[in-house]
Amino acid sequence: MTRNRLREAAMKLFGEKGYDGTALSEIAKEVGVKTPAIYAFYENKEDLFMTVFREAMQLYNTFIQELLKDQRSFGAKESLHRVLTRQYEFYQQNPEASLIVLRYVIFPPTFLKETIEEAFLQSDELLTNIIEQLIKQGIEEGVIREQPVQLLVDAFLNLMDGLSMQYFYYTSREVYERKLNHAFEMYWNGATTR
Amino acid sequence: MTRNRLREAAMKLFGEKGYDGTALSEIAKEVGVKTPAIYAFYENKEDLFMTVFREAMQLYNTFIQELLKDQRSFGAKESLHRVLTRQYEFYQQNPEASLIVLRYVIFPPTFLKETIEEAFLQSDELLTNIIEQLIKQGIEEGVIREQPVQLLVDAFLNLMDGLSMQYFYYTSREVYERKLNHAFEMYWNGATTR
Amino acid sequence: MTRNRLREAAMKLFGEKGYDGTALSEIAKEVGVKTPAIYAFYENKEDLFMTVFREAMQLYNTFIQELLKDQRSFGAKESLHRVLTRQYEFYQQNPEASLIVLRYVIFPPTFLKETIEEAFLQSDELLTNIIEQLIKQGIEEGVIREQPVQLLVDAFLNLMDGLSMQYFYYTSREVYERKLNHAFEMYWNGATTR
Amino acid sequence: MTRNRLREAAMKLFGEKGYDGTALSEIAKEVGVKTPAIYAFYENKEDLFMTVFREAMQLYNTFIQELLKDQRSFGAKESLHRVLTRQYEFYQQNPEASLIVLRYVIFPPTFLKETIEEAFLQSDELLTNIIEQLIKQGIEEGVIREQPVQLLVDAFLNLMDGLSMQYFYYTSREVYERKLNHAFEMYWNGATTR
DNA sequence: GATGAATGAGATTTCATTCAT
DNA sequence: GATGAATGAAATCTCATTCAT
Numbered sequence: 086m087t088r089n090r091l092r093e094a095a096m097k098l099f100g101e102k103g104y105d106g107t108a109l110s111e112i113a114k115e116v117g118v119k120t121p122a123i124y125a126f127y128e129n130k131e132d133l134f135m136t137v138f139r140e141a142m143q144l145y146n147t148f149i150q151e152l153l154k155d156q157r158s159f160g161a162k163e164s165l166h167r168v169l170t171r172q173y174e175f176y177q178q179n180p181e182a183s184l185i186v187l188r189y190v191i192f193p194p195t196f197l198k199e200t201i202e203e204a205f206l207q208s209d210e211l212l213t214n215i216i217e218q219l220i221k222q223g224i225e226e227g228v229i230r231e232q233p234v235q236l237l238v239d240a241f242l243n244l245m246d247g248l249s250m251q252y253f254y255y256t257s258r259e260v261y262e263r264k265l266n267h268a269f270e271m272y273w274n275g276a277t278t279r
Numbered sequence: 280m281t282r283n284r285l286r287e288a289a290m291k292l293f294g295e296k297g298y299d300g301t302a303l304s305e306i307a308k309e310v311g312v313k314t315p316a317i318y319a320f321y322e323n324k325e326d327l328f329m330t331v332f333r334e335a336m337q338l339y340n341t342f343i344q345e346l347l348k349d350q351r352s353f354g355a356k357e358s359l360h361r362v363l364t365r366q367y368e369f370y371q372q373n374p375e376a377s378l379i380v381l382r383y384v385i386f387p388p389t390f391l392k393e394t395i396e397e398a399f400l401q402s403d404e405l406l407t408n409i410i411e412q413l414i415k416q417g418i419e420e421g422v423i424r425e426q427p428v429q430l431l432v433d434a435f436l437n438l439m440d441g442l443s444m445q446y447f448y449y450t451s452r453e454v455y456e457r458k459l460n461h462a463f464e465m466y467w468n469g470a471t472t473r
Numbered sequence: 474m475t476r477n478r479l480r481e482a483a484m485k486l487f488g489e490k491g492y493d494g495t496a497l498s499e500i501a502k503e504v505g506v507k508t509p510a511i512y513a514f515y516e517n518k519e520d521l522f523m524t525v526f527r528e529a530m531q532l533y534n535t536f537i538q539e540l541l542k543d544q545r546s547f548g549a550k551e552s553l554h555r556v557l558t559r560q561y562e563f564y565q566q567n568p569e570a571s572l573i574v575l576r577y578v579i580f581p582p583t584f585l586k587e588t589i590e591e592a593f594l595q596s597d598e599l600l601t602n603i604i605e606q607l608i609k610q611g612i613e614e615g616v617i618r619e620q621p622v623q624l625l626v627d628a629f630l631n632l633m634d635g636l637s638m639q640y641f642y643y644t645s646r647e648v649y650e651r652k653l654n655h656a657f658e659m660y661w662n663g664a665t666t667r
Numbered sequence: 668m669t670r671n672r673l674r675e676a677a678m679k680l681f682g683e684k685g686y687d688g689t690a691l692s693e694i695a696k697e698v699g700v701k702t703p704a705i706y707a708f709y710e711n712k713e714d715l716f717m718t719v720f721r722e723a724m725q726l727y728n729t730f731i732q733e734l735l736k737d738q739r740s741f742g743a744k745e746s747l748h749r750v751l752t753r754q755y756e757f758y759q760q761n762p763e764a765s766l767i768v769l770r771y772v773i774f775p776p777t778f779l780k781e782t783i784e785e786a787f788l789q790s791d792e793l794l795t796n797i798i799e800q801l802i803k804q805g806i807e808e809g810v811i812r813e814q815p816v817q818l819l820v821d822a823f824l825n826l827m828d829g830l831s832m833q834y835f836y837y838t839s840r841e842v843y844e845r846k847l848n849h850a851f852e853m854y855w856n857g858a859t860t861r
Numbered sequence: 862g863a864t865g866a867a868t869g870a871g872a873t874t875t876c877a878t879t880c881a882t
Numbered sequence: 883g884a885t886g887a888a889t890g891a892a893a894t895c896t897c898a899t900t901c902a903t
Contacts (some may be wrong), residue, residue, distance in 0.1 A: 086862075102389060108897060121900080122863050130898065135430035191447055192382060195296060205448075239458050240465035247441030253385055254399075264433050271434035275469030281887075302872060315874080324873070466886055475866075490777060493687035496893065509895075510867055518894070531794060583684060585694055593836075627846045628853035635829030641773055642787075652821050659822035663857030669883075690876060703879080704884050712877065 088126040090116045093181075096137045100184035104134055104194045131196065138189060138201070141150055141182035146208045152215050161223030162277075165241065166269055168216070172245060173265060176252050180184045185247060218240050223276070230278040244268050282320040284310045287375075290331045294378035298388045325390065325437055333396070335376035341403045342369045346409050353431060355417025356471075359435065362410070364367055367459060371445050381443060410435050417470070424472045431470055438462050447465055476514040478504045478512075481569075484525045489573035492522055492582045519584065526577055526589070529570035530552045534596045538604050549611025553629065554657055556604070560633060561653060564640050575637060604629050611664070618666045625664055632656050670708040672698045675763075678719045682766035682780060686716055686776045713778065720771060720783070723764035728790045730757045734797050743805030744859075747823065748851055749797070754827060755847060758834050798823050807857070812860045819858055826850050 094115035098107040109130055113120045127133040152168055159167065176183045186205075193201040220237045223229035229237065248265055255261055288309035290341045292301040303324055307314045315316075321327040342365070349361055359461035370377045389397040423431065442459055449455055482503035486495040497518055498573045501508045515521040536559070543555055574593075581589040608625045611617035617625065636653055643649055668821055676697035680689040691712055695702045708717040741749065758765045766785075775783040800820045805811035811819065830847055837843055 103297055103299060103386065105297060106388065110897075111898090118862095120898080121865085124899075125862055134870055188386060191444065194300065206455070235457075236461045236464060239461035243438060243441035243445065243458060243462040245441070246444045247437035247439070250385065250440045250444050251437065263429075264437060267430045267433035268437040270430060271469040272465060273469070275465040275467070279350065304872075312887095314872090315876090315890085318874070319887060438886055455863095491685055491687060491774065493685060494776065497895090498893075506866095507868055508893090509897090513866060513894070522723070531815065580770060582688065584875085623845075624849045624852060627849035631829035631831070631833065631846060631850040632825060634832045635825035635827070636833050638773065638828045639825065641775065651817075652825060655821035656819045656825040658818060659857040660853060661857070663853040663855070675892085692876075700883095701885055702877080706878075707883050807870090 087116065087118060091118070091123060091126060091133070092137055092140065095133050096181045098143065098187060099134060099137055100181050103188070109133075128274060134194075135197070135200075138185060138197075139186035139204075141179075142204050142208070144179055144182045145175075145186045146211075148172075148179075149208050149212050149215070152212075161226055161228055162273060164219045164222070164262065165216075165273075168219070169245065169248060169265055169269055172248065173252070173261070175187055176239065176249075184253065187253060212245075212268055213238060220276075228278065229276050240272060240275070280314065280392075281310060281312060285317060285320060285327070286331055286334065289327050290335065290375045290379060293328060293331055294375050294382060297382070303327075313363050326388075328388075329391065329394075332379060332391075332440075333398075334422065335379035336398050336402070338373055338376045339369075339380045340405075342366075342373075343402050344410070346406075353365055355413055355420055356467060358413050358416070359410075359467075362413070362443065363459055363463055366442065367446070367455070370443075378447065381447060406439075407432060407436065422472065423470050434466060434469070438466055475504060475506060475510065478520070479506075479511060479514060480525055480528065483521050484529065484569045484573060487522060487525055488569050488576060491576070491608075493517075497521075511557055522582075523585065523588075526573060526585075528597070529567075529573035531594050532567055532570045533563075533574045534599075536560075536567075537596050537600050540600075549607055549616055550661060552607050552610070553604075553661075556607070557636060557653055557657055558632065560642070561638065561649070566636075572641065575641060587625070600633075601626060601630065608664075616666065617664050620664075628660060628663070632660055669698065669700060669704065673700070673705060673708060673715070674719055674722065677715050678723065678767060680762045681716060681719055682763050682770060683692045685770070688761060691715075696858045714775075716780075717779070720767060720779075721786075723761075723767035724786050724790070726761055727757075728793070730754075730761075731790050731794050731797070734794075743801055743808055743810055746801045746804070747798075747855075750801070751830065751847055751851055752828065755834070755843070758831075766835065769835060785824065794827075795820060796825065802858075810860065811858050822854060822857070826854055 086180055091112060094112045095107075098112055098115065101107075109123055110120045112133075113123055123133065127136060148171070152171060155164060155171075158164075189201055190205045215236060217238050220229060220234055220241070224231060224234075248261075248268060251264055252261060255264070285306060288306045289301075292306055292309065295301075303317055304314045306327075307317055317327065321330065346362055346365060349358060349365075352358075353361065383395055386398045390434060411428060411432050414423060414428055414435070418428075442455075442462065445458055446455060449458070479500060482500045483495075487502065488499055489495075497511055498508045500521075501511055515524060538649065540556055540559060541560075543552060546552075577589055578593045605622060605626050608617060608622055608629070612619060612622075622648065636649075636656065639652055641654070642650060668830075673694060676694045677689075680694055680697065683689075691705055694704045694715075695705055703714065709718065714749050718808075730753070734753060737746060737749060771783055772787045799816060802811060802823070803815055806813060806816075828842075830850060833846055834843060837846070
C-alpha cells in the first residue's frame with residue numbers, strides 16, 4: 086500500500102515541481118512516512134521517478150491504444166472530434182500522469198533524455214497511424230476532400246499538440262472547451278468536401 | 280562584461296536544465312569565474328533567474344510587437360503565414376530565450392508562478408489582438424470567408440501553440456518546416472473563401 | 474543523547490564565544506559528530522540557540538523560585554545574605570547557564586531582543602517580590618529600620634547586579650567572596666536598626 | 668574624515684551587534700563608502716576594532732582621571748555621589764563608547780582577551796584608588812564612621828558595577844535615577860556616622 | 862516495513878581581504 | 883583615497899542515501 090501511495094505522491098509532486106524541485110522528504114511527508122521508508126520500495130530517487138514516469142507513459146499509451154477501438158464505429162468526423170475530447174478527458178481524469186508526460190517529454194532530466202525520447206516516439210508513431218487511418222476512412226467515406234494524407238495528418242497532430250499546451254496553461258474549463266471546438270471546426274472546414 | 284556573460288550562461292543553463300537543476304557553480308564555471316563572483320552582480324539565485332527570465336520575456340514581447348509593423352504591408356494570407364515563419368525565426372535566432380519562455384510559462388518554479396503568469400498574459404493578449412486584426416483585414420479584403428472572428432483567432436493561436444511545442448521536440452529542420460506549412464495550409468483552407 | 478550533548482556543547486560555546494562567534498561546526502565537533510547531524514534535532518542555528526537560552530533561563534527562574542522556599546525559616550538578615558550566597562552557588566553550579574543568561578540579557582542577538590527582554594522581565598519581577606517580602610519581614614521583626622521599602626529593595630537588587638557582573642570578570646574565588654561579604658555588610662549597616 | 672566616520676560607525680555597530688555580528692560592509696554602508704575603502708585606513712577588521720576599543724577605553728580612562736580633579740573641592744559625601752552621577756553622565760554622553768567598554772570587558776572576543784583584561788585592570792585600579800582616597804577623606808572629615816577602608820571601597824565599587832549593568836538594561840531615565848539615588852542613600856546610611 | 866541517527870556531497874550565501882585601476 | 887571585480891575560506895543548510903535496530 087505504502088508503495089502505491091508513494092508512487093502517487095511522487096507522481097503529483099514530480100509533475101508539479103519537477104524532478105530536481107522535489108525532495109524525497111516531501112514525497113514521504115505527503116504519505117505520512119519517513120524518508121528512508123522510500124528505500125524499502127524503490128532503489129533510489131531515479132528509480133522512483135522512472136517508475137512514476139513509466140506508469141504515466143503507460144497510461145498515456147493505453148489511452149492512445151484505446152483510441153483504436155472507437156474507430157470504425159463512427160463516421161470520420163465524429164471519430165476525429167472524439168480523439169480530441171478523449172484526449173481532453175484523459176487529461177482531466179489523469180491530471181498528474183498527463184502533466185508528467187507533457188513535462189518530461191519536452192524537458193527530460195539529463196539522465197534520461199534518451200529513454201524518454203524513445204518511449205515517446207513509439208506512442209507518437211502509434212497516434213500518427215491512428216489519425217492517418219481515420220483520415221483515410223474519411224476520404225473513403227467521401228466526407229474528407231481528396232488531398233495529401235500527410236497534410237491532413239500533420240495539421241491534426243499540430244492541433245492536438247496545441248490543445249495539450251493550452252490545457253496546462255489555461256485553467257478555465259469553458260475557455261478550453263471553446264478553444265477545442267473552434268480549433269476542430271476550422272480544421273474540419275479545411276478538410277471537408279463542400 | 281562578466282555580468283552579461285553570467286546572464287547568458289544562466290539563460291542557457293536555466294533553459295536546458297531548469298532552475299533547480301542548475302547550480303550556480305555551473306553557471307560560474309561556464310564563465311570561468313568562481314561562484315561567489317555571481318553575488319557581485321546579482322543578489323541571489325532568484326534574482327539572477329528573474330533577470331534572465333525578464334530578458335527572455337522581453338525579447339519575446341519585442342518580437343510580438345514587431346509583428347505589428349508588418350501588418351498592412353501584405354495581404355492577410357501572407358501576413359498570417361509570416362507570423363508563423365517569424366515565430367520560427369525567433370526561435371532559431373533566440374533559442375535560449377525561447378526555451379526559457381516556453382519552459383517557465385508552462386512550468387514556473389513555485390516562487391514566481393504569479394509573476395510569470397501575469398507577464399505572459401500580457402503578451403498573449405497582444406498577440407491575440409494582432410491575429411484578430413489580421414483576420415479582420417482578411418475578411419475585409421474578402422479573402423477570408425465571413426465567419427465568427429473568435430473561431431478564426433482561436434484556431435490560429437492553437438496552431439501557433441502546437442508549432443511551439445513541436446519546435447522543441449522535433450529537432451529536424453525539414454520536418455518542422457513541413458509541419459508548419461501543412462498546418463497553415465489546412466488552416467487557410469478552412470478560413471478562405473473558395 | 475546526541476540531542477542533549479549538542480545542547481550542552483552549544484550552551485558552553487554560545488556562552489563563551491557568543492552567538493555569531495560560534496560555528497555550528499564547532500558545536501558538532503565538540504560532540505564528535507558532523508555538522509548536519511545537528512539538523513536532525515534542531516531546525517536551525519536559531520532554534521538551537523533558543524533551546525539553549527530557554528533552558529538557561531528556566532534554570533535561572535527555577536533558582537529564583539527556590540529562593541522563596543527558604544524565606545520564613547531564617548531571620549531576615551540571614552535570609553538576605555543567603556540570597557547572595559545562593560546566587561553565588563547558582564553561578565558556580567551552573568556556570569554555563571549563568572553566562573548565557575547574563576550575556577544575552579545584556580546583549581541579545583538582534584533577532585530575539587524582544588523575546589529575551591520579556592523572558593527576563595518576568596523573573597526580574599519575581600525576584601523583586603521576593604526581596605520585598607524579605608525586607609518587609611525584616612521590618613516586622615524589627616531588625617531593619619523603618620524606611621521606604623523601595624529604597625531597600627532597589628539597593629539590594631543593585632547589589633545583586635553588581636555581584637553578578639563581578640562574578641564574571643573577577644575569577645578569584647577569595648576576592649569574590651570578600652566582595653560579596655563586604656557589599657552585604659555595608660548594605661546591612663545601612664538597613665539595620667542600631 | 669572618512670577615517671573618523673568609519674571609526675564612529677564601527678564603534679556604534681561593534682557596540683550594538685558585537686564583533687562577530689558586525690560585517691565590515693555594514694560599517695562601510697553606514698558611512699556611505701564601499702568596503703575596501705576601510706583598508707585605506709585600517710589594516711583589517713581586528714585593527715579597526717582595536718582602534719575603536721582603545722578609543723573607547725581611553726575615553727573611559729579619561730573620565731576616571733577627571734574624577735580626580737573634583738576630589739578635594741567637595742565634602743566626601745558629595746564627592747562620592749558625584750562619582751555616580753558623573754559615571755551616569757559619561758554613559759549618557761558617550762553611549763557607544765560605554766557600551767563597547769562594558770561589552771568587551773565582560774565578553775572579550777577570544778583574540779584579545781588578554782589585551783583587554785590588562786587595559787581594564789589599569790583603570791579599575793585607578794578607580795579603586797580614587798574611591799579609597801575619597802573614603803579616607805570622609806573618615807578624616809569625620810563624616811564616615813571609622814571602619815575598614817576596604818569594606819567601604821568594595822561596597823562602593825560593587826554599587827558602581829550594579830549601576831553600570833542596570834544602565835544598559837533599564838532604558839527608562841526616571842527608573843535609573845531613582846535606583847542610583849536609592850543605592851547611594853543606602854550606602855551612605857551604612858557608611859556614615861550617626 | 863519502518864524509523865532514528867548519521868553522513869558525504871554539495872548547494873547557496875556571507876565575508877574579509879586583495880588588487881588593479 | 884576609493885572602487886569594482888574577484889576570490890578563498892568558511893558558514894548555514896539541504897538532501898539522497900545508508901545502516902542498525
